[in-house]
Amino acid sequence: xxxxxxxxxxxxxxxxxxxxxxxFDKNDPNVGTGLVGAPACGDVMKLQIKIDEESGKIVDACFxxxxxGSAIVSSSVATEWVKGKSMDEVLTIKNTEIAKHLSLPPVxxxxxxxxxxxxxxxxxxxxxxxxxxxxxxxxxxA
Ligand code: FES
Ligand code: FES
Numbered sequence: 001x002x003x004x005x006x007x008x009x010x011x012x013x014x015x016x017x018x019x020x021x022x023x024f025d026k027n028d029p030n031v032g033t034g035l036v037g038a039p040a041c042g043d044v045m046k047l048q049i050k051i052d053e054e055s056g057k058i059v060d061a062c063f064x065x066x067x068x069g070s071a072i073v074s075s076s077v078a079t080e081w082v083k084g085k086s087m088d089e090v091l092t093i094k095n096t097e098i099a100k101h102l103s104l105p106p107v108x109x110x111x112x113x114x115x116x117x118x119x120x121x122x123x124x125x126x127x128x129x130x131x132x133x134x135x136x137x138x139x140x141x142a
Contacts, residue, residue, distance in 0.1 A: 032127025043067025047119035070112035
């Protein structure tokens, strides 16, 4: 063993092959965008979810993170976890679960994985607002 095992192999895997890097059209009414920053370090994470109009389930997710390795792997895991879930379900995802799954070093546990939890919440809020607006408009038109 040449390299010190500071990071769990899951971290290295997500760092080398981040899942679901990219962007969706933020004007799509079924896309929710969460853009959050970490005041402690200035890092920024954008996480987007795409939901099925009928069921309201999350069918796809992507992210872009301008931040440290722990933030990148946390967002990669978060995008994997939210797929196929309802918006209520993903609101219960905790940064501590993400950090535990990745065995992140304790220094990175709080802030970096917190970005992912916050970004999921912000994305859900965004799409819920959009959908509420659309509903409001269509009933007003009717
Ligand atoms: Fe900066 Fe974690 S977000 S130290
Ligand atoms: Fe900034 Fe980790 S140090 S998100």
